[in-house]
Amino acid sequence: MDRTRILALVRKEARQLLRDPKTKRLMFGAPIIQLLMFGYAVTTDVNHVPTGIVDHDQTQQSRALADALTAGDYFRIVLRSDRSADLGRALDHGDILMGVDIPPGFASDLAAGRGARVQLILDGSNSNTATVAQGYASRIIQQFGLRQARATGLSLDRGVDLRTRAWFNPSLLSRVYNVPAVVGLLLLLMALLLTALSVVRERELGTLEQLMVSPVTPGELILGKTIPVAIITFIDLLLVVTLAVLWFHIPLRGSILALFLAAGLYILTALGLGLFISTISRTQQEAFMTMFLLLLPAIILSGFMYPIMTMPAFFQHLTLFNPVRWFLELVREVFLKGAGVRDILLPLAILAVMAAGVFGAAVARFRKTLG
């Protein structure tokens, strides 16, 4: 390893990266825009569910139930009708996601303490939303029932009063859960984009050959290509973390050192992966396709959108080889659970092994293609 040579390569790479205004926008603008996009658009919170109500009872109680449903931000009544068939039609057309059917005699059943009935019809084609909406609606309706019972002097206390509390994200905002994960995806994307093409591009241009007849070793070349991109990706990390904390008010409860350590190892893994792709590809197109073929499973098997615990056992095992999975675990531990370095030693060690592995593979592969 020769310092002059590495420095010459680092300077060259940095100059090339920073020269093109389009590349500069990609490196520093894209992560911010994507974080904002993910922060606002990717939300699994269910709000303003378009709802239809058929009230056959037309009493003060039945109207009070409708009011209770719309009191929060969860449901928005877009259809009122007195024929049950309208609910089915509106669901078919996708005008409403939930229908509430209040049968005749609702108020009198309540008053008599016979247990009144309300029907909920949900559009199950979006199972996530349906489940969440159903949860909200049943909770509201149960509370409404209890209130009514107390008001009429009936004792319905069954001895169990369930009170739930969600730790780490008390209001169960999906943004709090998603934004730190998006940081992981952005870093991966950026590191891969900036490295996957770098070696193969030089191979296509013929400049790689020129480098290889110089005394540069494969290790020096890889370092020369890695260091500038690592610095840029780290700046991106600072940008998106700042944005997450200051703009989205995501609590950063753990140690910043732990976060940077985790991110550093993760970035190295991603860079190594990108360089490996670049060294095994013969054309830039091939490198690009390989990158995308890898990116999709890496995201799906990361626990970003779909919880790992609900995957079939085989895929759960597969996620163990996915650096994204480990980083997401780390970043959520640090952001939300307030973890320090000592709490996350195992996933840190796993990422370190992965980083060393892909870098070793990239250098070995590089040496082989050139020797």
Place this chain on the structure above:
Amino acid sequence: MSAAVEVRDLTRRFGGFTAVDRVSFEVGTGEIFGFLGPNGAGKTTTLKMLTGLLPPTSGEAVVAGVDVAQQALELRARIGYMSQKFSLYGDLTVDENLELFAGLYGVTGERFARRRAWALHMAGIEGQERRLTAELPLGWKQRLALGCAVLHEPPLLFLDEPTSGVDPMARRAFWDLIYELAAGGTTVLVSTHYMEEAEYCHRLLLMHRGRIIAQGRPAELRGLMAEPIYSFRTDHAPQAVEALQHAEGVREAALFGRDLHVVLDPERDEPERVRALLAAAGHAVHGIEQVEPSLEDVFVALVRREGGAVTT
């Protein structure tokens, strides 16, 4: 003259295809040594083996005192290399390219300042230091690439078809630089498929299908051609070529400018007979002149002697 390059039975196979077949030669210090042959003759593969870019399948090559197969890194510090693919970074400025090459070869401090000034002067691009290399005319780029390749003052310089695509004027200027370098003691190995360029070399290796078909000074190579060549002046040379296609005693008839070049069988060196043949076909001959064979003529004759067809 001590040998800067010694090559014995160098062979490179790609699967079942033999790109370079038991090639042996020596190059003396300060020589300009050319590899001449059509595309696919094995010139580039030979150069790649000599620069350590490609390991030989068998045989050995000692370049600048270093065994190519054993000490690739050692070798790289002692050679300069410039390839047909333009190898500077277009998105870097002239100065940044020079800086990069200096860094790669450990040319630093006062030595870099001196070599930088030399390279800029040699390439004739003083005052252009801050321009992007991509914006420079091709001839300038080529000279800058040469300057970068010899920034570390290597005793050996490899040029793989260095002047493809540049105009004759720029090519001439480029060769002036190569002569200067050789005069300063640099050994130059250059591959080309331009016959006129081959004439500039001190010594040449003619390659065809991976094998050496002849080597020597350009004049010696021309002497290898036993067949006499005559230039015929007629009014309609293209039609006259047709008329001689299968004529007895005529090895080859080809257009050369507005004239007709005819290679005769040495046993039947009878130009007047050819004049009669042309006259019979209705082409009056205004003049006949015996001409020196060009390297192209030699190449074609040698390949034909080997019983192969020339594929260019």
